[in-house]
Amino acid sequence: MFADKDISKFNNIETPFYYYDTDLLQKTLQTCATAAAPFQFHIHYALKANFNQVLLQQIKDIGFGADCVSSGEVRRAVEVGFDHKKIVFAGVGKSDKEINEALDLDIFCFNVESVQELEVLNELASKKQKTAQVAIRINPNVDAHTHHNITTGLDENKFGVNSWDLPECAEMLKSCPNLKFIGIHFHIGSQITNLDVYKNLCVRVNEFAKWFEDKGFTLQILNVGGGLGIDYHNPDHQIPDFESYFKIFHEFLEVKAHQEVHFELGRALVGQSASLITRALYIKKGKKKNFVVLDAGMTELMRPALYQAYHKIENLTQTKKLETNASFVKYDIVGPICESTDCFGKEVEQPESFRGDVFAIRSAGAYGEVMASKYNLRDAIRFVYSNEV
């Protein structure tokens, strides 16, 4: 819920823009850090969720590490000041150039996703006379019970080494003098709201850890990835239940005294901290449908078009006046882009809306700004921070 003073502020700013609530972000980060502390769990923030530098600064300051999926993200993490000994690099398709850059930056660990990648990494590290620390990303075949487009830990997914390739992987590790094997890594999917899924993951991690240890390897790191979801239906001041989440790993993961448990959270840390603020350009009344045409589209927030993802939409101008205007209408809320999927919600009940009304599309902090595109040669996306206006 936005305060009246926020809505008045928005009236004077050119739309569309991302509005970042830096206080909520701070509270979310602090809650996560406090929940992880009793178990000495290590948090790496997954930059792919949002690599906005202002947010990254806050995240770095709380002491989290960085989980990156490209050398661009590795570079961004270094520029912002993340300790290079807390930077990990995962990704199913790291190019030689990216690997070389990450080797030069002496990152903490490469999360390697195939046997062939081990070979390439060893060769590139040897040319630089370096030793790269590696964790093997294993595909555990655990169903994350999330949208099928954002599940990553099933046999049919491209990510990680499949269990049947592990013997070959173990042989390769033994024969690579420029690699230091330090752990195993998992990430089963994103926007996971059924926490029981993580119990299944813990069982599989325990099995794989034992498999490696039985072969004489020492595992220093158990990296269980991220994926904790947020409640898109109730965005107000919402902080995910980090305590229950970490407790599951504390209870179900078998952690040896010499081992560290690493997490890679993205959405849960930043998702609720932003709204996309946009204005109604036109109201179209049809025979079968009414439309609100906004000045933001799938180019600013792609998730609804890409995954039919739900984001709560609020007409801030009319909600403010609701006592005097109790008439509700169902609208398809669409953007200006030349695509039929450019739609933020169908048959969404809203107060009767008018040209110029300011709308908020909530829970847009993760996979929002970073997935914006220039399609239709749109203007670059703008942002506003709560502590600056």
Ligand SMILES: Cc1ncc(COP(=O)(O)O)c(C=O)c1O
């Ligand atoms: C390897 C890896 N780690 C961490 C994340 C972060 O995921 P989430 O934003 O769902 O926490 C992702 C994205 O799904 C990922 O692919």
Ligand SMILES: N[C@@H](CCCC[NH3+])C(=O)O
């Ligand atoms: N972009 C996705 C999440 C992908 C997570 C990265 N593997 C989303 O918006 O929900």
